[in-house]
Amino acid sequence: MLAPANANPDQPAATGGSSGSNAGKGSKNFWANWLERKTAPATAASKKSSAPVYAKAFTDAAGADAAPEPAPGPEPIGPAVNKETDAAKEIQILKDRLDKLQKVIDEQSQGGGNAAPAASAPPLKIPEPLSAPDPAPANDKDTPFAYGDQSWFNGSPRNSPVLDTKFFTGEVRFDTHFMEDFNQPIDHTMGGATESFRSGEFQVEQISFGGDFHYDNVRGRVLTMFGLFASTTPRNDGSAGVGQWDVRSAYKYVSEAWGGYHFNVAHGLNVDAGIFVSYIGLFSYYNFDNWTYQPSFVSSNTPWFFNGLRIQYFPTQKLKIEPWIINGWQSYNKFNGHRGLGGQILWIPTDAIRIVLNNYGNGTDTLGNPGRSRIQTDDSIEVRYFNKPMATGIDKMAFTFTADAGCEYGGGVTCHGGSGGPKQAFLGWMAYDRTWWGHDKYALTVGGGQMNNPGRYLTLLPPINGADAISGSPYFTANPGDKSHMWDANINFQWMPKAYITWWGEAGYRHSDVPYWSGRGGITPPGGNTGSPGQYVCGAGGSAGTNDLATAQANCGSAGVWFPDLRKGQATLSFGVMVKF
Structure with a gap:
């Protein structure tokens, strides 16, 4: 089986315009910066606007490990302490999802065996009849004459085929x-x-x-x-x-x-x-x-x-x-x-x-x-x-x-x-x-x-x-x-x-x-082949009309028979x- 030339089974598929080989490195820098911003003091307005957006982003990225968060409705009127508590819970949920996502990224970047295979184009297949024949056993005791060096035999080719498939x-x-x-x-x-x-x-x-x-x-x-x-x-x-x-x-x-x-x-x-x-x-x-x-x-x-x-x-x-x-x-x-x-x-x-x-x-x-x-x-x-x-x-x-x-x-x-x-x-x-x-x-x-x-x-x-x-x-x-x-x-x-x-x-x-x-x-007779090959030819050209020499000499006359x-x-x-x- 042949994979596409740009495919690498040890790397996840490229996303977001990044190559598979650089996806892990780029992700780590992004999440580290984001955590620094989220743990820093923020205004109530920033908490209200940013938390639901990041929650949706991480829900999409995390996949099946958690159900998606419902879209936020109008914010209820209540004490400020409740708002801060809700924001803290959202941050904790996002941190948990971030840890899971980071674990997946680390496993894939290191070739981990438990990582889900990256989506890629299906590998190219050579039809079985056109694939190379199965290699001969190291010590073939079954195939006729499959032993020693027989390339020297008179009447046998000395080389192996250039093109050899199962078909x-x-x-x-x-x-x-x-x-x-x-x-x-x-x-x-x-x-x-x-x-x-x-x-x-x-x-x-x-x-x-x-x-x-x-x-x-x-x-x-x-x-x-x-x-x-x-x-x-x-x-x-x-x-x-x-x-x-x-x-x-x-x-x-x-x-x-x-x-x-x-x-x-x-x-x-x-x-x-x-x-x-x-x-x-x-x-x-x-x-x-x-x-x-x-x-x-x-x-x-x-x-x-x-x-x-x-x-x-x-x-x-x-x-x-x-x-x-x-x-x-x-x-x-x-x-x-x-x-x-x-x-x-x-x-x-x-x-x-x-x-x-x-x-x-x-x-x-x-x-x-x-x-x-x-x-x-x-x-x-x-x-x-x-x-x-x-x-x-x-x-x-x-x-x-x-x-x-x-x-x-x-x-x-x-x-x-x-x-x-x-x-x-x-x-x-x-x-x-x-x-x-x-x-x-x-x-x-x-x-x-x-x-x-x-x-x-x-x-x-x-x-x-x-x-x-x-x-x-x-x-x-x-x-x-x-x-x-x-x-x-x-x-x-x-x-x-x-x-x-x-x-x-x-x-x-x-x-x-x-x-x-x-x-x-x-x-070859003078002037080229003439008459029937099974008959004599006259010296002056033309067929003698017979395969009997005496008759041919008579038929050819003075010019005689060609030999x-x-x-x-x-x-x-x-x-x-x-x-x-």
Whole structure:
């Protein structure tokens, strides 16, 4: 509760134009002077005129301790001695009332507990939902994962919310970077990643605002998504090509939007439905939370979000079991007849180790092929092996390791090859080591990873001629048996002068066994995108009208077929700033 700025509960309210702090002092001087005048010799006329006036004044001031004196009538004719006796009685009555009034004034000026509270304006009240949340207990044994220092985890924000009330916890994110691809593509277009899109330019990757709503066990979260992410993430979802309605436009500006309910079971049970983030691949969807800006393939090529239902059960303070019932593998819609099923097991035995186990299956996630199913496991461990928070130099060191394995089966492919069709699988890993110093204001991370993805079903399609997951591209196909073996390495430096901001610089190299990365000639046809992205483009401009190369060559004539400039290697240097409140 907030009182008005000029209110003081220890002082009586101001009266008669005097401030509350000076009321007691002024009253004492007035009454002392008055008593001196009243006890001095006075004429009968002065007694007749002044006594009734002062009696009324003190009656008003004394309040309920005595009934008010009746208004005086005409003075009866009598001996002078009776008049003097009456005047003496009136003086005694006034003295008694003065003593009571002075006692009240003394008690209030000294903060006496028996004094009646002074009348004042009602105190201002903050509505309960907007008030600060109740402080956490000093030794919280109930709230999941509420122990130790877990701010160092890769994929988790390191700071506390700026705005946190009983009803709403706000969140705002900004992410701006400059990237330089040493292949120097003339169209400034980079491909093959979920964080790297334009070369030689400043770009705003993420602009997000929203937060968590939580009141009376009802919960919800919304976080908007503007910037490059609003375009680059939806284009990797092929499920938008199933049926009608433009779900890409409907959801493109939202990264999270869900509502649910918290049940007071064990250490908590949450049931939420909507769009929520996926932590398959360890790294967070939001770069501020991560150790590096560009993660390796087992993170970048696996889901960033799900659309469906999740159930979070906390049987103990250190364990979470989270099943998912979702439309599919990073999909707004359901690709075919089967929806995806999966879940996460998160175990944090101490604040120095975290184990994350993610699994997915049942989904038929290939556009146009209802008989092909997908399974995937993604498992990570994070270990802090050095921790001296008070050290002036290096104060913390940690590493992470993630391993992924999965495959597709049915619909003309198999997990291991053979008579059922070519091998369609995914196998990969990534590892990072991070060192903090200067009381966590500086950090250096080195790491990288590798993937092997025959069939290319998890290999990101470069945006050649505007291609996306729906259109596909004849220039980089995803047919059964197509090779895709890649590795990368990078080094990242972060300066974190405050908990809410990160300045960073990163150098990296990525390699593919087939031409994949944008070269000097770029991946945009002469004159810009033309025709269908799923068809060849003629060297003279215009679409070849087909995705069959022989037919395209015949259709394009002497000008021939245009081809993008794709390379096997990509070296980058990047800088940026990220803010999270």
